[in-house]
């Protein structure tokens with residue numbers, strides 16, 4: 001069995017106020033793959049991601065993670081498998097201190113206190129936030145909150161990582177660190193982002209969404225070379241793949257994925 | 260709005276004080292919670308007209324605050340912030356209870372005024388003790404102690420979440436007030452209709468955020484109980500702390516210490532006068 005694969009079939013979802021946020025979305029992600037989900041504001045990226053660990057229930061279609069359909073009775077297992085970083089870190093942090101927040105998930109997994117402490121320490125260290133351990137999360141800067149939010153998910157050691165805008169609000173060095181961190185994973189990763197350079201650098205495949213539908217699902221290099229597609233998706237080429245505005249040279253193929 | 264901000268920053272400061280490391284901070288949270296509970300019961304159950312008997316109780320918050328390196332000015336300001344509640348609660352006593360029970364020189368003192376002072380004093384004492392408890396234990400520590408003391412878990416979880424929610428509400432309020440100020444250019448936009456709309460909007464916003472936080476908790480395996488891994492150790496020192504203070508409170512409660520002291524002094528003086 002392939003624990004890390006994701007299969008989404010004909011997924012549709014409308015919010016209670018009638019907004020049709022997803023309209024027949026299908027895609028697959030195989031074990032260890034890194035997939036970017038891009039698209040304009042309101043395209044439905046966050047809504048799609050919320051389905052991947054069962055926080056929203058499909059109104060039509062299905063979501064499978066590692067061969068298990070996401071349904072009410074499989075939720076505990078799904079949530080152990082899929083770790084989710086939310087778009088707004090303020091939503092993710094709710095315990096009195098950073099360390100307790102990072103330890104929240106592992107404790108819910110039923111780990112003994114020493115194992116939890118070890119996971120907390122290593123997760124905080126990986127995102128470079130050891131020094132924040134005893135601070136209350138609601139008093140951190142935006143980027144610090146983001147780093148801690150990522151640590152809360154890493155501490156659960158999920159098989160699949162789902163991230164909504166992981167790089168927004170990070171300073172260049174923290175963003176670099178995040179890139180390195182994400183590159184180092186062998187989990188399946190689904191990353192919704194407006195940071196197209198991040199997508200270009202990290203993801204082998206890119207899904208372009210618009211109006212709740214999948215506009216394209218292709219290798220990242222193809223997507224970012226297709227100006228008509230980008231235009232339709234309300235996107236622009238990543239900076240790293242544009243020709244130089246000063247000297248006019250064509251881009252080096254540095255933007256191609258390295259995996 | 261600024262009072263909300265002030266309240267929040269006070270809560271925040273209490274929590275930061277709780278991270279100090281003094282002998283009082285190191286006492287097991289359970290010992291402090293039990294002792295404070297005994298304190299509150301003794302203070303609250305003291306007789307309605309027994310003003311003098313209450314005074315010795317002040318020893319507890321004062322000693323703990325001093326030993327715990329807490330800034331007395333800050334605690335005093337918090338007490339002042341809370342005192343209007345006490346005044347309101349006690350306000351009617353002087354009106355209803357006009358029987359003269361004592362004379363201060365030639366000024367008649369009614370039972371109403373004495374019970375008024377007693378209510379205010381009891382309120383201040385209990386609030387001071389609660390503040391000192393929080394500032395030496397942290398809110399989370401208090402919750403943890405409650406859980407370990409077998410207080411029903413849903414209640415403790417509610418308390419913890421409520422505390423988090425207060426900050427959420429405060430932050431949303433601050434952000435909205437700021438957004439309004441930035442675009443209302445002085446006086447315009449300050450009318451009541453706008454405030455009404457803002458209030459409605461604020462409720463919806465906090466509701467939406469609370470819902471998203473709940474989602475995030477579920478995503479990390481929340482099943483109705485907040486688990487905290489903090490090893491607690493209840494040592495002999497903690498036992499002495501609890502029993503010592505509790506015995507003192509019991510003494511204050513059964514013997515009117517100032518009165519007894521007064522009688523003793525008067526007795527000694529009387530004997531001296533009688534023999535002299």
Ligand SMILES: Nc1ncnc2c1ncn2[C@@H]1O[C@H](COP(=O)(O)OP(=O)(O)OP(=O)(O)O)[C@@H](O)[C@H]1O
Nearest residue numbers: 015016017019021040041042043044045046047048
């Ligand atoms: N709680 C909600 N209630 C009603 N409609 C919603 C809700 N959340 C999102 N929507 C709507 O659903 C659609 C998809 O929203 P979604 O948040 O998935 O977009 P997104 O691609 O993540 O956008 P962004 O890039 O801005 O984060 C939008 O039209 C949005 O207005």
Ligand SMILES: [Mg+2]
Nearest residue numbers: 045046087164
């Ligand atoms: Mg989004």
